[in-house]
Amino acid sequence: MLRKGQCHARARPYGPPPNQDDMLYAFASLAETDIKENAVKRLLVVTLQALVLLFMPVLALAQQELVSDPEIYEKDHFRTECKVAEFGEGFITRLDINNDGIMDAITNRGELTCDGEKARSCGDDGCPYNFYVQVKEGGYLMIATATIYSYDFVQRFGNMVFEFKMHPRFCERTDSEPCVMTVRVRGTKFVTISSK
Numbered sequence: 001m002l003r004k005g006q007c008h009a010r011a012r013p014y015g016p017p018p019n020q021d022d023m024l025y026a027f028a029s030l031a032e033t034d035i036k037e038n039a040v041k042r043l044l045v046v047t048l049q050a051l052v053l054l055f056m057p058v059l060a061l062a063q064q065e066l067v068s069d070p071e072i073y074e075k076d077h078f079r080t081e082c083k084v085a086e087f088g089e090g091f092i093t094r095l096d097i098n099n100d101g102i103m104d105a106i107t108n109r110g111e112l113t114c115d116g117e118k119a120r121s122c123g124d125d126g127c128p129y130n131f132y133v134q135v136k137e138g139g140y141l142m143i144a145t146a147t148i149y150s151y152d153f154v155q156r157f158g159n160m161v162f163e164f165k166m167h168p169r170f171c172e173r174t175d176s177e178p179c180v181m182t183v184r185v186r187g188t189k190f191v192t193i194s195s196k
Contacts, residue, residue: 066139070132082114098185
């Protein structure tokens with residue numbers, strides 16, 4: 001057991017209490033240990049931050065996996081989820097949504113009948129639509145999912161844009177008139193132009 005004035009680093013179980021030189025040595029040793037421990041902790045934190053920065057882009061790419069064909073991909077998914085999956089004519093729409101000259105795809109879960117129940121993914125906010133952009137390297141990248149009532153694809157200012165009809169709360173309104181949000185797709189990003 002330590003007595004008052006004794007230090008853990010130089011504690012002696014038997015014998016006389018340490019002298020002043022021993023205590024100074026012990027405190028200097030502890031201070032030096034704290035500096036080394038702090039340096040190691042800082043190095044560990046910096047290393048972890050560097051690893052996070054290096055691997056985050058890899059993780060982001062892993063989340064955005066390319067699919068060879070969105071129609072096949074989603075139909076296969078719902079065939080495993082439902083005992084009987086039926087797809088309406090409007091389940092997939094193919095058009096160039098980002099104005100790059102390459103055909104993209106949109107899927108509409110409102111056109112899915114799963115085990116006899118049509119549009120079971122739909123609710124008061126509308127139905128989920130998945131938006132896929134075809135990339136030059138081959139394959140499609142899902143860039144967005146939106147729950148909407150419907151959409152029009154119209155030309156504005158020389159570019160094709162979406163006019164999404166959505167629940168009024170998406171325009172921060174409480175009335176019953178649908179929100180109309182105009183959105184342009186630039187590359188793989190949705191850019192909201194206006195909402196009313």
